[in-house]
Amino acid sequence: MAELRVKKVKDFSAELKVPGDKSISHRSLMFGALSNGPCEITGFLASEDCLATMEALSSMGVEIERLGDNGTHIRVHGCRGEFKKPEKPIDCGNSGTTMRLMAGILAGQPFESTLTGDESLSKRPMNRVAVPLERMGARIKGQGDRVMAPLVITGREKLTPIHYDSPVASAQIKSAIMLAALKADGKTTITEPHPSRDHTERMLNYLLVKNIREGDTVSIWGGQTPESRDIVVPGDISSAAFWIVAAAARKGARLLIDNVGLNPTRIGVLSVMIRMGAKIIERIDESGCEPMGSIEVVGDGLRGTEIGGSEIPTLIDEIPILAVAAALAEGKTVIKDAQELRVKESDRISAVAESLRRMGVPVDEFADGMEITGGQKLKGAEINSLGDHRIAMSFAIAGLFAEGETVIKGVECIETSYPGFIRELKQLQAMSR
Ligand code: S3P
Numbered sequence: 001m002a003e004l005r006v007k008k009v010k011d012f013s014a015e016l017k018v019p020g021d022k023s024i025s026h027r028s029l030m031f032g033a034l035s036n037g038p039c040e041i042t043g044f045l046a047s048e049d050c051l052a053t054m055e056a057l058s059s060m061g062v063e064i065e066r067l068g069d070n071g072t073h074i075r076v077h078g079c080r081g082e083f084k085k086p087e088k089p090i091d092c093g094n095s096g097t098t099m100r101l102m103a104g105i106l107a108g109q110p111f112e113s114t115l116t117g118d119e120s121l122s123k124r125p126m127n128r129v130a131v132p133l134e135r136m137g138a139r140i141k142g143q144g145d146r147v148m149a150p151l152v153i154t155g156r157e158k159l160t161p162i163h164y165d166s167p168v169a170s171a172q173i174k175s176a177i178m179l180a181a182l183k184a185d186g187k188t189t190i191t192e193p194h195p196s197r198d199h200t201e202r203m204l205n206y207l208l209v210k211n212i213r214e215g216d217t218v219s220i221w222g223g224q225t226p227e228s229r230d231i232v233v234p235g236d237i238s239s240a241a242f243w244i245v246a247a248a249a250r251k252g253a254r255l256l257i258d259n260v261g262l263n264p265t266r267i268g269v270l271s272v273m274i275r276m277g278a279k280i281i282e283r284i285d286e287s288g289c290e291p292m293g294s295i296e297v298v299g300d301g302l303r304g305t306e307i308g309g310s311e312i313p314t315l316i317d318e319i320p321i322l323a324v325a326a327a328l329a330e331g332k333t334v335i336k337d338a339q340e341l342r343v344k345e346s347d348r349i350s351a352v353a354e355s356l357r358r359m360g361v362p363v364d365e366f367a368d369g370m371e372i373t374g375g376q377k378l379k380g381a382e383i384n385s386l387g388d389h390r391i392a393m394s395f396a397i398a399g400l401f402a403e404g405e406t407v408i409k410g411v412e413c414i415e416t417s418y419p420g421f422i423r424e425l426k427q428l429q430a431m432s433r
Helices: 022-034 048-058 096-106 127-135 171-181 199-206 237-248 268-275 309-314 316-328 339-343 348-358 389-399 412-416 421-432
Strands: 003-007 013-017 038-042 063-068 073-077 112-116 139-143 148-154 163-165 187-191 211-214 217-221 254-261 279-287 291-298 331-335 363-366 369-374 382-384 405-409
Touching (some): 003 389, 013 237, 022 048, 022 073, 022 096, 022 171, 022 199, 048 063, 048 412, 096 127, 096 171, 127 139, 127 171, 171 187, 171 199, 171 217, 237 254, 237 268, 237 279, 237 291, 268 279, 268 316, 309 316, 316 339, 316 369, 339 348, 348 363, 348 369, 348 382, 382 389, 389 412, 389 421
Parallel strands (some): 013 254
Antiparallel strands (some): 038 073, 063 073, 139 148, 187 217, 211 217, 254 291, 279 291
8 A cells, every 4th residue: 555654844835737627527538429529638637537437438439549748638539429338347446427427328328338346436325326317217236225336237229308306416416317318308307405516517518518507407408419529628626625725724825726627616615715714816717618717825824614505515525625724724613514425435524534633633523524623733643545535635735734744545546536646745845845
Protein backbone atom coordinates (compact mmCIF):
# COMPACT_ATOMS: atom_id res chain seq x y z
CA MET A 1 0.00 0.00 0.00
CA ALA A 2 1.58 3.33 -1.03
CA GLU A 3 1.81 6.02 1.63
CA LEU A 4 2.21 9.79 1.57
CA ARG A 5 4.06 11.68 4.31
CA VAL A 6 2.98 15.28 4.87
CA LYS A 7 4.45 17.96 7.14
CA LYS A 8 3.22 21.34 8.27
CA VAL A 9 4.02 24.24 5.94
CA LYS A 10 4.61 27.85 7.04
CA ASP A 11 3.01 29.64 4.12
CA PHE A 12 1.15 28.83 0.97
CA SER A 13 1.04 30.69 -2.32
CA ALA A 14 0.28 29.13 -5.65
CA GLU A 15 -1.02 29.63 -9.15
CA LEU A 16 -2.25 26.40 -10.55
CA LYS A 17 -4.52 24.53 -12.92
CA VAL A 18 -6.46 21.46 -11.91
CA PRO A 19 -7.16 18.51 -14.23
CA GLY A 20 -10.44 18.18 -16.11
CA ASP A 21 -13.80 17.74 -14.40
CA LYS A 22 -14.52 14.07 -13.73
CA SER A 23 -18.30 14.22 -14.15
CA ILE A 24 -18.06 16.18 -17.40
CA SER A 25 -15.27 13.94 -18.78
CA HIS A 26 -17.39 10.79 -18.30
CA ARG A 27 -20.31 12.47 -20.02
CA SER A 28 -18.20 13.79 -22.91
CA LEU A 29 -17.21 10.21 -23.74
CA MET A 30 -20.67 8.70 -23.39
CA PHE A 31 -22.61 11.45 -25.15
CA GLY A 32 -19.92 11.68 -27.82
CA ALA A 33 -20.34 7.94 -28.45
CA LEU A 34 -24.12 8.38 -28.71
CA SER A 35 -23.71 11.21 -31.23
CA ASN A 36 -23.78 11.09 -35.01
CA GLY A 37 -20.09 11.77 -35.74
CA PRO A 38 -16.65 12.73 -34.42
CA CYS A 39 -16.39 14.85 -31.25
CA GLU A 40 -13.03 16.29 -30.24
CA ILE A 41 -12.65 16.63 -26.49
CA THR A 42 -10.08 18.90 -24.85
CA GLY A 43 -9.30 19.09 -21.15
CA PHE A 44 -10.40 15.47 -20.71
CA LEU A 45 -9.52 13.94 -17.32
CA ALA A 46 -7.29 10.94 -18.06
CA SER A 47 -7.80 9.42 -14.58
CA GLU A 48 -8.62 5.81 -13.72
CA ASP A 49 -12.37 6.46 -13.37
CA CYS A 50 -12.74 8.13 -16.76
CA LEU A 51 -10.44 5.58 -18.40
CA ALA A 52 -12.86 2.90 -17.15
CA THR A 53 -15.62 4.63 -19.12
CA MET A 54 -13.32 4.88 -22.14
CA GLU A 55 -12.54 1.15 -21.96
CA ALA A 56 -16.23 0.31 -21.55
CA LEU A 57 -17.15 2.19 -24.71
CA SER A 58 -14.16 0.80 -26.66
CA SER A 59 -15.28 -2.71 -25.74
CA MET A 60 -18.64 -1.84 -27.31
CA GLY A 61 -17.01 -0.92 -30.62
CA VAL A 62 -16.60 2.85 -30.17
CA GLU A 63 -13.47 4.28 -31.80
CA ILE A 64 -11.61 6.68 -29.51
CA GLU A 65 -8.39 8.36 -30.68
CA ARG A 66 -5.82 9.79 -28.30
CA LEU A 67 -4.61 13.02 -29.88
CA GLY A 68 -2.00 14.05 -27.30
CA ASP A 69 -1.44 16.33 -24.30
CA ASN A 70 -1.01 13.37 -21.93
CA GLY A 71 -4.32 11.83 -22.83
CA THR A 72 -6.33 15.02 -22.22
CA HIS A 73 -7.05 15.58 -25.93
CA ILE A 74 -9.10 12.84 -27.55
CA ARG A 75 -11.56 12.24 -30.36
CA VAL A 76 -14.63 10.03 -29.92
CA HIS A 77 -16.30 8.73 -33.04
CA GLY A 78 -20.02 8.77 -32.37
CA CYS A 79 -21.90 5.71 -33.64
CA ARG A 80 -25.45 6.97 -33.00
CA GLY A 81 -25.55 4.64 -29.99
CA GLU A 82 -25.43 1.54 -32.20
CA PHE A 83 -23.09 -0.42 -29.98
CA LYS A 84 -21.84 -3.97 -30.30
CA LYS A 85 -22.32 -6.44 -27.48
CA PRO A 86 -19.13 -6.44 -25.37
CA GLU A 87 -17.32 -9.78 -25.39
CA LYS A 88 -16.43 -9.66 -21.70
CA PRO A 89 -17.93 -8.13 -18.55
CA ILE A 90 -17.30 -4.38 -18.43
CA ASP A 91 -15.02 -3.46 -15.51
CA CYS A 92 -16.08 -0.13 -14.01
CA GLY A 93 -13.22 -0.18 -11.46
CA ASN A 94 -13.97 2.22 -8.59
CA SER A 95 -16.27 4.44 -10.64
CA GLY A 96 -19.91 4.81 -9.60
CA THR A 97 -20.55 7.24 -12.46
CA THR A 98 -19.32 4.68 -15.02
CA MET A 99 -21.53 1.93 -13.59
CA ARG A 100 -24.72 3.95 -13.11
CA LEU A 101 -24.60 5.93 -16.37
CA MET A 102 -23.52 2.90 -18.42
CA ALA A 103 -26.49 1.02 -16.90
CA GLY A 104 -28.72 3.74 -18.40
CA ILE A 105 -27.10 3.30 -21.83
CA LEU A 106 -27.14 -0.51 -21.69
CA ALA A 107 -30.81 -0.58 -20.67
CA GLY A 108 -31.55 0.59 -24.24
CA GLN A 109 -29.31 -1.91 -26.06
CA PRO A 110 -30.80 -5.15 -27.43
CA PHE A 111 -28.30 -7.48 -25.73
CA GLU A 112 -27.21 -8.80 -22.36
CA SER A 113 -24.17 -7.24 -20.69
CA THR A 114 -22.47 -7.42 -17.31
CA LEU A 115 -21.00 -4.55 -15.25
CA THR A 116 -18.44 -5.35 -12.56
CA GLY A 117 -16.52 -3.15 -10.13
CA ASP A 118 -13.79 -3.23 -7.49
CA GLU A 119 -14.43 -4.14 -3.86
CA SER A 120 -15.72 -0.66 -2.91
CA LEU A 121 -17.98 -0.27 -5.97
CA SER A 122 -19.37 -3.79 -5.43
CA LYS A 123 -20.69 -2.65 -2.03
CA ARG A 124 -22.53 0.41 -3.36
CA PRO A 125 -26.30 0.38 -3.98
CA MET A 126 -27.34 0.01 -7.61
CA ASN A 127 -31.07 -0.45 -6.85
CA ARG A 128 -31.31 3.33 -7.18
CA VAL A 129 -30.83 2.95 -10.96
CA ALA A 130 -32.13 -0.63 -11.33
CA VAL A 131 -35.62 0.31 -10.06
CA PRO A 132 -36.37 3.08 -12.61
CA LEU A 133 -34.57 1.29 -15.48
CA GLU A 134 -36.65 -1.86 -14.87
CA ARG A 135 -39.79 0.27 -14.93
CA MET A 136 -38.65 1.42 -18.37
CA GLY A 137 -38.47 -2.20 -19.57
CA ALA A 138 -34.87 -3.36 -18.96
CA ARG A 139 -34.03 -6.32 -16.70
CA ILE A 140 -31.27 -5.74 -14.15
CA LYS A 141 -30.03 -8.49 -11.87
CA GLY A 142 -27.60 -7.71 -9.05
CA GLN A 143 -26.59 -9.01 -5.64
CA GLY A 144 -28.81 -8.76 -2.56
CA ASP A 145 -31.59 -6.30 -1.70
CA ARG A 146 -29.57 -3.28 -2.72
CA VAL A 147 -28.82 -4.83 -6.16
CA MET A 148 -25.06 -4.55 -5.91
CA ALA A 149 -22.53 -5.35 -8.68
CA PRO A 150 -21.92 -7.49 -10.64
CA LEU A 151 -24.99 -6.31 -12.55
CA VAL A 152 -26.41 -8.31 -15.44
CA ILE A 153 -28.41 -6.03 -17.71
CA THR A 154 -30.81 -7.27 -20.35
CA GLY A 155 -31.58 -4.27 -22.47
CA ARG A 156 -34.35 -3.56 -24.98
CA GLU A 157 -34.20 -1.63 -28.24
CA LYS A 158 -37.34 0.32 -27.26
CA LEU A 159 -38.03 1.41 -23.71
CA THR A 160 -41.12 2.87 -22.04
CA PRO A 161 -41.14 6.53 -20.95
CA ILE A 162 -41.80 7.02 -17.22
CA HIS A 163 -42.22 9.69 -14.61
CA TYR A 164 -39.79 9.00 -11.79
CA ASP A 165 -39.91 10.62 -8.37
CA SER A 166 -36.36 10.05 -7.23
CA PRO A 167 -36.02 9.54 -3.47
CA VAL A 168 -32.48 10.96 -3.65
CA ALA A 169 -31.04 14.12 -5.22
CA SER A 170 -28.54 12.28 -7.41
CA ALA A 171 -27.16 13.27 -10.79
CA GLN A 172 -26.16 9.67 -11.38
CA ILE A 173 -29.75 8.45 -11.02
CA LYS A 174 -31.11 11.34 -13.09
CA SER A 175 -28.50 10.82 -15.83
CA ALA A 176 -29.02 7.04 -16.03
CA ILE A 177 -32.74 7.62 -16.59
CA MET A 178 -32.13 10.42 -19.12
CA LEU A 179 -29.78 8.18 -21.12
CA ALA A 180 -32.34 5.35 -21.16
CA ALA A 181 -35.05 7.90 -22.01
CA LEU A 182 -33.37 8.55 -25.38
CA LYS A 183 -34.53 5.02 -26.29
CA ALA A 184 -38.09 5.53 -25.03
CA ASP A 185 -41.10 6.54 -27.10
CA GLY A 186 -42.22 9.93 -25.78
CA LYS A 187 -41.47 12.10 -22.77
CA THR A 188 -39.70 10.92 -19.60
CA THR A 189 -39.70 13.13 -16.51
CA ILE A 190 -37.61 12.93 -13.35
CA THR A 191 -38.31 14.86 -10.16
CA GLU A 192 -35.61 15.22 -7.51
CA PRO A 193 -35.97 16.35 -3.88
CA HIS A 194 -33.42 19.10 -4.69
CA PRO A 195 -31.66 19.83 -7.98
CA SER A 196 -28.46 17.82 -8.42
CA ARG A 197 -25.56 18.75 -10.75
CA ASP A 198 -26.90 19.48 -14.22
CA HIS A 199 -23.99 18.50 -16.50
CA THR A 200 -26.12 15.95 -18.35
CA GLU A 201 -28.86 18.47 -19.12
CA ARG A 202 -26.33 21.08 -20.26
CA MET A 203 -24.25 18.77 -22.42
CA LEU A 204 -27.30 17.19 -24.06
CA ASN A 205 -28.69 20.66 -24.81
CA TYR A 206 -25.32 21.65 -26.25
CA LEU A 207 -25.49 18.55 -28.47
CA LEU A 208 -28.99 19.69 -29.50
CA VAL A 209 -30.92 17.06 -27.53
CA LYS A 210 -34.00 18.81 -26.20
CA ASN A 211 -34.56 18.60 -22.46
CA ILE A 212 -36.05 21.13 -20.07
CA ARG A 213 -36.04 21.82 -16.35
CA GLU A 214 -39.10 23.16 -14.56
CA GLY A 215 -38.44 23.53 -10.82
CA ASP A 216 -37.15 20.20 -9.53
CA THR A 217 -38.33 18.29 -12.63
CA VAL A 218 -36.38 17.52 -15.80
CA SER A 219 -38.14 16.34 -18.99
CA ILE A 220 -36.52 14.66 -21.98
CA TRP A 221 -37.96 13.28 -25.21
CA GLY A 222 -36.98 9.93 -26.72
CA GLY A 223 -35.75 9.27 -30.25
CA GLN A 224 -33.18 12.09 -30.29
CA THR A 225 -29.57 11.57 -31.46
CA PRO A 226 -26.93 13.98 -30.10
CA GLU A 227 -25.31 16.12 -32.79
CA SER A 228 -21.52 15.64 -32.88
CA ARG A 229 -19.71 18.76 -31.60
CA ASP A 230 -16.38 19.49 -29.95
CA ILE A 231 -16.42 19.65 -26.16
CA VAL A 232 -14.20 21.64 -23.79
CA VAL A 233 -13.95 20.13 -20.30
CA PRO A 234 -13.21 22.72 -17.58
CA GLY A 235 -10.95 22.02 -14.58
CA ASP A 236 -12.63 20.14 -11.75
CA ILE A 237 -13.96 22.34 -8.93
CA SER A 238 -13.91 19.22 -6.71
CA SER A 239 -10.13 18.98 -7.22
CA ALA A 240 -9.70 22.74 -6.83
CA ALA A 241 -11.51 22.54 -3.46
CA PHE A 242 -8.48 20.93 -1.76
CA TRP A 243 -6.27 23.90 -2.59
CA ILE A 244 -9.03 26.44 -1.90
CA VAL A 245 -9.32 25.17 1.67
CA ALA A 246 -5.52 24.98 2.06
CA ALA A 247 -5.25 28.67 1.10
CA ALA A 248 -8.41 30.00 2.77
CA ALA A 249 -7.44 28.60 6.18
CA ARG A 250 -3.99 30.18 6.25
CA LYS A 251 -3.59 33.91 6.99
CA GLY A 252 -1.71 35.66 4.20
CA ALA A 253 -1.92 32.78 1.70
CA ARG A 254 -2.71 33.53 -1.94
CA LEU A 255 -4.06 31.16 -4.54
CA LEU A 256 -5.12 31.55 -8.15
CA ILE A 257 -6.76 28.69 -10.01
CA ASP A 258 -7.46 29.18 -13.69
CA ASN A 259 -9.76 27.49 -16.12
CA VAL A 260 -12.00 25.80 -13.57
CA GLY A 261 -15.69 24.85 -13.85
CA LEU A 262 -18.05 27.31 -12.14
CA ASN A 263 -21.37 25.58 -12.76
CA PRO A 264 -23.83 26.91 -10.11
CA THR A 265 -24.95 23.35 -9.26
CA ARG A 266 -21.36 22.47 -8.28
CA ILE A 267 -19.98 25.49 -6.42
CA GLY A 268 -21.62 25.10 -3.01
CA VAL A 269 -18.10 24.74 -1.62
CA LEU A 270 -17.36 28.38 -2.53
CA SER A 271 -20.52 29.70 -0.82
CA VAL A 272 -19.73 27.74 2.33
CA MET A 273 -16.12 28.91 2.41
CA ILE A 274 -17.26 32.53 1.97
CA ARG A 275 -19.77 32.04 4.82
CA MET A 276 -16.88 30.72 6.92
CA GLY A 277 -15.02 33.99 6.33
CA ALA A 278 -12.87 33.13 3.30
CA LYS A 279 -12.02 35.84 0.79
CA ILE A 280 -12.78 34.36 -2.62
CA ILE A 281 -13.25 36.07 -5.97
CA GLU A 282 -14.72 34.11 -8.91
CA ARG A 283 -14.55 35.33 -12.48
CA ILE A 284 -16.47 33.62 -15.24
CA ASP A 285 -14.44 34.00 -18.45
CA GLU A 286 -16.28 31.66 -20.75
CA SER A 287 -19.68 30.03 -20.93
CA GLY A 288 -19.86 27.34 -23.61
CA CYS A 289 -21.39 24.07 -22.60
CA GLU A 290 -20.35 24.89 -19.01
CA PRO A 291 -19.42 28.16 -17.27
CA MET A 292 -15.71 28.33 -16.43
CA GLY A 293 -13.24 30.88 -15.16
CA SER A 294 -10.80 31.61 -12.36
CA ILE A 295 -10.91 31.54 -8.57
CA GLU A 296 -8.73 33.73 -6.40
CA VAL A 297 -8.38 33.07 -2.68
CA VAL A 298 -6.73 35.24 -0.03
CA GLY A 299 -6.22 33.39 3.23
CA ASP A 300 -7.68 34.62 6.51
CA GLY A 301 -9.23 33.15 9.65
CA LEU A 302 -12.27 30.88 9.26
CA ARG A 303 -15.31 30.46 11.52
CA GLY A 304 -17.75 27.55 11.89
CA THR A 305 -21.03 27.29 9.98
CA GLU A 306 -24.03 25.04 9.31
CA ILE A 307 -24.27 23.05 6.07
CA GLY A 308 -27.45 21.20 5.07
CA GLY A 309 -30.65 21.05 3.00
CA SER A 310 -30.61 21.89 -0.69
CA GLU A 311 -26.97 22.98 -0.44
CA ILE A 312 -25.81 19.38 0.07
CA PRO A 313 -26.05 18.17 -3.57
CA THR A 314 -24.05 21.23 -4.68
CA LEU A 315 -21.07 20.21 -2.53
CA ILE A 316 -21.58 16.51 -1.88
CA ASP A 317 -18.05 15.50 -2.94
CA GLU A 318 -16.46 18.41 -1.07
CA ILE A 319 -17.76 17.51 2.40
CA PRO A 320 -14.56 15.69 3.48
CA ILE A 321 -12.40 18.74 2.69
CA LEU A 322 -15.04 21.10 4.16
CA ALA A 323 -14.83 19.01 7.35
CA VAL A 324 -11.09 19.72 7.39
CA ALA A 325 -11.88 23.44 6.91
CA ALA A 326 -14.28 23.16 9.87
CA ALA A 327 -11.52 21.67 12.02
CA LEU A 328 -9.32 24.67 11.16
CA ALA A 329 -12.11 27.20 11.86
CA GLU A 330 -13.03 28.84 15.16
CA GLY A 331 -16.22 27.43 16.70
CA LYS A 332 -18.55 24.61 15.77
CA THR A 333 -19.62 23.43 12.32
CA VAL A 334 -22.70 21.26 11.83
CA ILE A 335 -23.13 19.15 8.67
CA LYS A 336 -26.59 17.59 8.26
CA ASP A 337 -28.83 16.01 5.57
CA ALA A 338 -25.73 14.33 4.14
CA GLN A 339 -26.66 10.64 4.65
CA GLU A 340 -25.64 10.03 1.01
CA LEU A 341 -22.03 10.22 2.21
CA ARG A 342 -22.48 6.79 3.78
CA VAL A 343 -22.70 5.18 0.31
CA LYS A 344 -19.84 6.92 -1.49
CA GLU A 345 -16.42 5.33 -2.24
CA SER A 346 -16.25 4.79 1.55
CA ASP A 347 -18.64 5.64 4.38
CA ARG A 348 -17.41 9.22 4.36
CA ILE A 349 -19.18 10.25 7.57
CA SER A 350 -17.42 7.63 9.65
CA ALA A 351 -14.11 7.96 7.71
CA VAL A 352 -14.00 11.75 8.23
CA ALA A 353 -15.06 11.55 11.90
CA GLU A 354 -12.47 8.85 12.69
CA SER A 355 -9.65 10.65 10.84
CA LEU A 356 -10.39 14.04 12.42
CA ARG A 357 -10.44 12.46 15.89
CA ARG A 358 -7.06 10.88 15.18
CA MET A 359 -5.76 14.39 14.53
CA GLY A 360 -7.16 15.59 17.88
CA VAL A 361 -10.40 17.20 16.66
CA PRO A 362 -13.60 16.60 18.68
CA VAL A 363 -16.35 15.24 16.39
CA ASP A 364 -19.90 14.04 17.13
CA GLU A 365 -21.16 11.71 14.44
CA PHE A 366 -24.85 11.51 13.42
CA ALA A 367 -26.66 9.29 10.92
CA ASP A 368 -26.74 12.15 8.39
CA GLY A 369 -23.67 14.19 9.28
CA MET A 370 -21.49 15.43 12.13
CA GLU A 371 -20.65 18.29 14.45
CA ILE A 372 -17.02 19.39 14.40
CA THR A 373 -15.45 21.56 17.09
CA GLY A 374 -12.80 23.61 15.35
CA GLY A 375 -9.96 25.75 16.53
CA GLN A 376 -7.82 23.07 18.25
CA LYS A 377 -4.25 22.49 17.14
CA LEU A 378 -4.20 19.57 14.68
CA LYS A 379 -1.70 16.85 15.47
CA GLY A 380 -0.06 14.64 12.85
CA ALA A 381 -1.51 11.12 12.69
CA GLU A 382 -1.66 7.97 10.63
CA ILE A 383 -4.74 8.10 8.38
CA ASN A 384 -6.20 5.20 6.43
CA SER A 385 -7.64 6.37 3.10
CA LEU A 386 -9.95 3.31 3.01
CA GLY A 387 -9.25 3.36 -0.72
CA ASP A 388 -11.24 6.60 -1.02
CA HIS A 389 -9.50 9.33 -3.07
CA ARG A 390 -11.30 12.22 -1.40
CA ILE A 391 -10.42 10.98 2.10
CA ALA A 392 -6.75 10.59 1.07
CA MET A 393 -6.54 14.11 -0.43
CA SER A 394 -8.55 15.85 2.32
CA PHE A 395 -6.30 14.51 5.05
CA ALA A 396 -3.15 15.22 3.06
CA ILE A 397 -4.31 18.88 3.17
CA ALA A 398 -5.05 18.57 6.92
CA GLY A 399 -1.44 17.35 7.29
CA LEU A 400 -0.19 20.73 5.97
CA PHE A 401 -1.62 22.33 9.15
CA ALA A 402 -0.71 19.63 11.72
CA GLU A 403 2.12 19.50 14.25
CA GLY A 404 4.43 16.57 13.43
CA GLU A 405 4.07 14.21 10.51
CA THR A 406 0.84 12.94 8.94
CA VAL A 407 1.04 9.63 7.09
CA ILE A 408 -1.74 8.82 4.63
CA LYS A 409 -1.91 5.08 3.95
CA GLY A 410 -3.25 3.84 0.63
CA VAL A 411 -2.83 6.83 -1.67
CA GLU A 412 -3.04 4.87 -4.95
CA CYS A 413 -6.77 5.72 -5.02
CA ILE A 414 -5.92 9.38 -5.75
CA GLU A 415 -5.34 8.27 -9.38
CA THR A 416 -9.10 7.70 -9.76
CA SER A 417 -9.78 11.45 -9.89
CA TYR A 418 -6.63 13.58 -9.57
CA PRO A 419 -3.46 12.32 -11.23
CA GLY A 420 -0.78 14.88 -10.30
CA PHE A 421 -2.17 15.74 -6.84
CA ILE A 422 0.80 14.25 -4.98
CA ARG A 423 3.31 15.95 -7.29
CA GLU A 424 1.52 19.31 -6.79
CA LEU A 425 1.46 18.83 -3.01
CA LYS A 426 5.18 17.97 -2.89
CA GLN A 427 6.02 21.03 -4.98
CA LEU A 428 3.99 23.31 -2.71
CA GLN A 429 5.66 21.80 0.33
CA ALA A 430 9.12 22.28 -1.13
CA MET A 431 8.35 25.94 -1.93
CA SER A 432 6.69 26.74 1.39
CA ARG A 433 9.14 25.37 3.96
C1 S3P B 1 -21.63 12.41 -9.93
C2 S3P B 1 -22.66 12.63 -9.07
C3 S3P B 1 -22.53 12.55 -7.61
C4 S3P B 1 -21.09 12.63 -7.16
C5 S3P B 1 -20.19 11.76 -7.99
C6 S3P B 1 -20.27 12.14 -9.46
C7 S3P B 1 -21.90 12.47 -11.39
O1 S3P B 1 -23.06 11.32 -7.18
O2 S3P B 1 -20.97 12.27 -5.80
O3 S3P B 1 -18.85 11.88 -7.55
O4 S3P B 1 -20.93 12.53 -12.18
O5 S3P B 1 -23.07 12.46 -11.77
P1 S3P B 1 -24.64 11.14 -6.90
O6 S3P B 1 -25.32 11.44 -8.13
O7 S3P B 1 -24.83 9.71 -6.51
O8 S3P B 1 -24.92 12.09 -5.77
